[in-house]
Amino acid sequence: MQREFSAKQSIITPEAVFIIGTYDENGVPNAMNAAWGMQSDYGEITIQLAKHKTTDNLKKTGGFTVAFATESTVVISDYFGIESGNKMNKIEKAGCHVRKSAHVNAPVIEEYPVTLECLRVQGEKLQR
Template structure:
C-alpha cells in the first residue's frame, strides 16, 4: 500500500459521538456534541476527553468538575447534530422538548433516550494552547437494562442501539452507512418548543 504525507488529520479514523451534559450557572441543563473521547487506565478504568476552543460546555465543566457523556445513537442523531451545531451561548438552544433526567451518582443532566451514559468527575485538567484535556474518574455508568441482561450477543446489542461514528466531517452508522455531513441531520430535528 502506497502512502503519502499529509498535514495533521484524523480522517478515516472514526470516533464515537457523545453528548456532554452539564448545568449552566443558572442550573439549566446544557448539552454539547463531542467525539474526542477515549479511555485510560490508572488502577481502574477512566475517561480522557478533550474540548477545543471556547465552549459553554467547557466553562460549565470547569465550574462543576463533573459532566455526563451520553452515547449518541442513530435515533438521537438529529438532536445531537442540532446540539453540536448550535452555540451554547444561544439562549434558545435548550428550549427543547426532550426528556432530561438527573444522574444517579453525580449532579449531571442525563438524556433519557441515550442507552449508555457515563457520569464523570474530572480529576485533572491539562491546558493546551487552544484545547484542554480532562482526565476523568467514571463515577457511574447508566446502561439500558436490555444491554446488561445476558440475552443476545454483543453484536446484536450494538446493532440494536446503533451508535453513531464520525470522520471526514460526516456521520456514519454502526454498519457504515453515510448519515450525512455535519449540520445536515439537524434539519430533521423537530423537538423545539
C-alpha cells in the same frame, strides 16, 4: 505509492460521538457533541475540549455526563454539535427530557439509552 497528509487531513476513524451533558451555575442543562475522546483507563474517559459553554459549565460544577449517540438520536446529537448553549437552551429546543444524575451534578438526557456519570479530574491542556 507513498502520500503525505497534513495534520488537518489526517483523521483516524471511526470516531466517537460523545454527548457531554452539563449544568450551568443556575442548573440549566446543556449538551454538546465531542469526537476527540476515548476511554483512557478503567472508569476513566479523556476528552479534548476547546472553550465552549460546556467547558465553562464544567469549571463551575465539576460534573458531566457522557451519552452515546445512536441511530434514533442522530438528529439531536448533530444539533448539539452545531449550536452553542451560550446562545440558547439547546435541551429545550431539541425537546429533550433531563433528570439530575444521582451521582454527579450533571444532567442525564433521557433520550439516550446509555449514559456515564462523570467527575472532572483534570484541567486544561497547553495550547499548541
